[in-house]
Amino acid sequence: MMSYTIFIVEDDPIIAGSVRDFLxxxxxxVxxxxxxxxxxxxxxxxxxxxIILDVQLPYQDGFHLCRELRRHSSVPILFLSGRTGEMEQVLGMESGGDDYVTKPFHLEVLLAKIRAMLRRTYGEYASAEQPVHEQCRGDLCLxxxxxxxxxxxxxxxxxxxxxxxxALLMEHADQVVSREECLxxxxEDVAFVDDNTLTVNVTRLRKKLARWGIDDAIVTHRGWGYQLNTNRLVKKP
Incomplete structure (x- = not known):
């Protein structure tokens, strides 16, 4: 098994030590x-x-630090925080985080999330994606x-x-993709995923598309899922 390096940025020595020893x-x-x-x-x-990143840190909070790290790194970042509000979690994802765990937490759940993130990034799931380099719908290319x-x-x-x-929405362009399919x-370990995390990622993607004036390309079908409207991705004459 590949030996992965995990960096814990947590100023509480008891929490940092227990997570380090467990992992x-x-x-x-670690x-x-x-x-x-x-x-x-x-x-x-x-x-x-x-990186396991606490939110409340000396000198600067974890959200600001995450944005700073994202300037030069795409390393998976998992927030670990005592802030349990939904808006705090949204802010964590919008700052560039990949997942969010609230304190107190079970070490087994943290381990499951870490394993899932590592598989997606470096394991068999990441390898399966490599042959595909680009896909386009209208004027938008991924x-x-x-x-x-x-x-x-x-x-x-x-x-x-x-x-x-x-990529999933493009693959099923103009079709409704269920929330379960997106999750x-x-x-892949959906048992440990808060459904709100998907909403956060959709919102974040829409905000990036909104910079080009095409935020309404992703249509929400309440109680069902999401649809990529390719009519919005074609340049009008």
Whole structure:
């Protein structure tokens, strides 16, 4: 089994230590943060496979730090926070996080989420995606392996979950894709996924499309799922 490096950015030594000891028993190489003023520099030096990031940290909060890390890294980031409100979770995902776990939490649930994120990013699911490089609908093109979308010459980067979601909607363009299908495509361990997390990712993808004036290309069918309206992706004469 590949030895993955996990970087824990948590200023509570008891929580950081218990998570470190638990994950180490499962064969992971775990490093805990010691200098909270140099987290971005440590990430560049350490090159971890996954980051567990607390929200309430010294010097700057985890949301701001996540946005800073996203400037140069697409490493999976899992928020660990005592803030349980829905808006806090939305903010975490919009800051570039891939998942959000609230305190108190079960170490087994945390492990399941970590395993799922690592499989999607580096394991068999990631390998299966490599042969496909680009898919287009109308004037919108998704570059899967580059994690970016292009609209009439303009480019935006995407998170891994945004890539998976847009790829699924493009594959079933003009058809309604159920929420269950979306959840399965994004998180194979759906038993541990809050349904609100899907809504957050859809909202985040819509906001990026809105920068090009095509936020209404993703249509919500309440109680059912989502549909990509390709009529909005074609340049009008």
């Amino acid at each position: 180490t028993r499962y064969g992971y190489r 490093v805990t943060a010691t200098d909270f003023e140099r987290i971005p520099e440590t990430v560049r030096e350490l090159q971890p496979h996954l 570059r899967l392996n580059a994690a970016e979308m292009v609209w009439r010459g303009e480019l935006q980067t995407l998170t891994k979950n945004e890539v998976k979601l847009l 399965t495509a994004l998180w």
